[in-house]
Amino acid sequence: MAAIPGNTAKTTVSGRTPNTSGTTMVTFTPYCGLMKRVAVYVRQSEDKTGEGAAIERQERDCRLIAEAKGWEVAKVYRDNSISASSGKNRPSFEQLVGDIERGQVDALVVWHLDRLTRSIADLTRVIDAGKARNVNIASVHGVSIDLGDPTGIAVATILAAIAAMEVQHKGNRQRTANRKRASEGNAYWSRRPFGYDRGESGVFVVEDEARLIREGAVSILEGATVASVAKQWNGLGYTTTAGGAWGVTQVRRLLINPRMAGRRIYNGEDMGSGEWDAILDEETHRRLEEKLTDPRRRTAPQDLNTKYLLSGICVCSVCGDKMYASPMGKGKVNNMVYRCFGYHITRRMDLVDGVVEDVVMGILSRPDAARLFSRSDDLRALRARAVELRERRDALAAMLADGLLSAAAVREQAGKLGADLATVEGAIGAHETLNPMAAIAGAANVPEQWAALPLENKRQIIRALMDVTVEKAGKGIRFTPDQIRIEPKGQAA
DSSP, X not given: OOOOTTOOOOEEEEEEOSSTTOEEEEEEOOOOSSOOOXXXXXXXXXXXXXXXXXXXXXXXXXXXXXXXXXXXXXXXXXXXXXXXXXXXXXXXXXXXXXXXXXXXXXXXXXXXXXXXXXXXXXXXXHHHHHGGGTXXXXXXXXXXXXXXXXXXXXXXXXXXXXXXXXXXXXXXXXXXXXXXXXHTTXXXXXXXXXXXXXXXXXXXXXXXXXXXXHHHHHHHHTTOOHHHHHHHHHHTTOOOTTSOOOOHHHHHHHHHOGGGGTEEEETTEEEEEOSSOOSSOHHHHHHHHHHHTOTTSOOHHHHXXXXXXXXXXXXXXXXXXXXXXXXXXXXXXXXXXXXXXXXSOEEEHHHHHHHHHHHHHHHHTSTTHHHHHTOOHHHHHHHHHHHHHHHHHHHHHHHHHTTSSOHHHHHHHHHHHHHHHHHXXXXXXXXXXXXXXXXXXXXXXHHHHHHHSOHHHHHHHHHHHEEEEEOOOOTTOXXXXXXXXXXXXXXXX
């Protein structure tokens, strides 16, 4: 209903609010004067049903208040299943702030101020955008605020500070409760892990899945590849508990998870035995962990199955372990992230990839890049060394035939020469992976050449050029490039 100039009559509206107080009589004086451009902002942190019911209730109550004031709502901004304190981007909130700055909003209706913001930083943005235009903020629950009035700004700041304090207290209480559950060995998961499920009597082992896990562990310890285990599980019709196919990363992550040995881990710390039965005995799990985390394991076969640029390449600064690609999100919103097995750090994949690729572009665009990365002096020296070692190994047979060395001495010497030769051949293979880099370095359009490279070649180049470490940042701190530490290698330094 539009405001009528000169109309000062009281309006009484009866409406039901979301709290338990029942029906509330609200009396307002309609706005007098020019038509206001009125917006409504609604938000909830988590929509567990996916139906947006809480959002709808907030909007209904906000429209009721607007109607009582004689305001006509021009636009509704909605952020569903997004926290106001986690630091995550809220698209509708960002649009609202921009519209206020552009003078497109004169008044704002919210269910409660903490639906708009729980952050002093975000509140400051709203105040800076609205105080020059005397924007009014009306709340269904709580006080209304005039951003053109210093008292209104002070009240808003105090309320936001209280909301931020409550968020911190809630987080502390939650962390304390989580740690207590972990120390008691309680099982906790948002999605059931493969091999286990929960019933009325507690956590129990899913026997057919546990059998696959045990057989897969034995196969790998006897020399089978992780890829072959994944292929077998897929062939038998088993999927991950998320409904996806098994791959090298998923099988490896499952088998080295301490949960399989009945251990409870919290934030990377071993809290002792869990309340569930172990699927793998501790010795088997220890041997698996040693084998599957051995840095000497060749990564090329895994690269053939890897779909993400830095999965298994970037490293967690807290625990020093590699970070792997993983989906993160709820409902229809799913972001891919990199995280370590200890869940110490989680970073959005596209942001990390962007930082690293920018550095790669800078290195490969250097004027001397083509000369630096196409040098073959070291490669020639390695090949000459390999020829020498083979000749020395072949000469052992003649020395044995001439009686100059015993059979035992020949075996010992041949073993040493074989190990040295394997090291040199590995270094030659590493140099040969620089071929794609030599082709792209110094090109007229490095970004275009980079985009055309196969993913495995991009990963080879990144491994050759740099070490990538993801630094820890405080909760709620937005991503910045300096959270990615890049240490150049060799010619790139």
